Amino acid sequence: MSPDLLGFYFVIAIFVIVFLSSAIKILREYERAVVFTLGRFTGVRGPGLIILIPYIQQMVRVDMRTLVHDVPTQDVISQDNVSVRVNAVIYYRVIDANRAINKVENYIEATSQLAQTTLRSVLGKHELDDMLSERDKLNSDIQTILDSQTDAWGIKVANVEIKHVDIDESMVRAIAKQAEAERERRAKIINAEGELQAAHKLLEAAKIISQQNEAVQLRYLATLQEIANNRTNTVVFPFPLERLGTLLQEK
Numbered sequence: 001m002s003p004d005l006l007g008f009y010f011v012i013a014i015f016v017i018v019f020l021s022s023a024i025k026i027l028r029e030y031e032r033a034v035v036f037t038l039g040r041f042t043g044v045r046g047p048g049l050i051i052l053i054p055y056i057q058q059m060v061r062v063d064m065r066t067l068v069h070d071v072p073t074q075d076v077i078s079q080d081n082v083s084v085r086v087n088a089v090i091y092y093r094v095i096d097a098n099r100a101i102n103k104v105e106n107y108i109e110a111t112s113q114l115a116q117t118t119l120r121s122v123l124g125k126h127e128l129d130d131m132l133s134e135r136d137k138l139n140s141d142i143q144t145i146l147d148s149q150t151d152a153w154g155i156k157v158a159n160v161e162i163k164h165v166d167i168d169e170s171m172v173r174a175i176a177k178q179a180e181a182e183r184e185r186r187a188k189i190i191n192a193e194g195e196l197q198a199a200h201k202l203l204e205a206a207k208i209i210s211q212q213n214e215a216v217q218l219r220y221l222a223t224l225q226e227i228a229n230n231r232t233n234t235v236v237f238p239f240p241l242e243r244l245g246t247l248l249q250e251k
Contacts, residue, residue: 096154
């Protein structure tokens with residue numbers, strides 16, 4: 001075989017190898033290929049082995065797995081004018097590869113920017129106490145808004161979690177003072193309610209005792225016994241005035 005013929009076969013072999021490497025693509029289970037033929041969208045293929053026509057067809061790989069994205073820390077002013085720094089994490093995935101590629105330039109960046117603005121918008125409508133105590137509700141509100149707005153891009157926002165709500169140190173001290181004042185207020189209310197209930201019971205007991213002379217005498221004797229048990233130098237015995245009048249009349 002002549003050298004020229006060998007060279008020709010070598011060129012043909014290289015061409016075939018290049019053609020096959022350009023035409024045959026293998027997609028993993030979680031990948032999809034958005035295929036364009038002469039620049040026009042012609043379908044979504046995969047997973048597995050797909051064959052493209054080199055230079056005529058091109059594809060864009062799309063990861064269909066759930067993606068985790070950290071939302072950068074945002075400066076938020078709450079409804080009660082408290083400045084806080086909040087960050088969060090979002091979980092989302094592509095459910096329509098066609099829309100994710102053809103409806104938005106970069107769906108990852110677009111989802112990230114939308115999450116940042118939505119986080120500021122939603123939290124700015126709530127007071128600081130709500131941010132600290134009602135995170136589940138806020139997470140749900142943010143997730144619902146994001147999911148509805150990214151649906152046109154073929155994106156499903158599965159979950160949103162607020163990670164940290166950082167406030168200024170001076171505000172931390174103010175919140176601590178507020179909590180302490182609230183505990184003192186509740187203690188005073190409980191003490192006042194206890195005194196009120198005790199006063200009602202004493203009034204009921206006084207009414208019952210005043211209606212029965214025997215009860216008055218028993219209470220008098222019980223008081224004497226308590227005084228006798230008291231270890232003091234001076235003991236004062238209370239004596240009813242009506243009893244004194246009765247003794248004077250007998251004399």
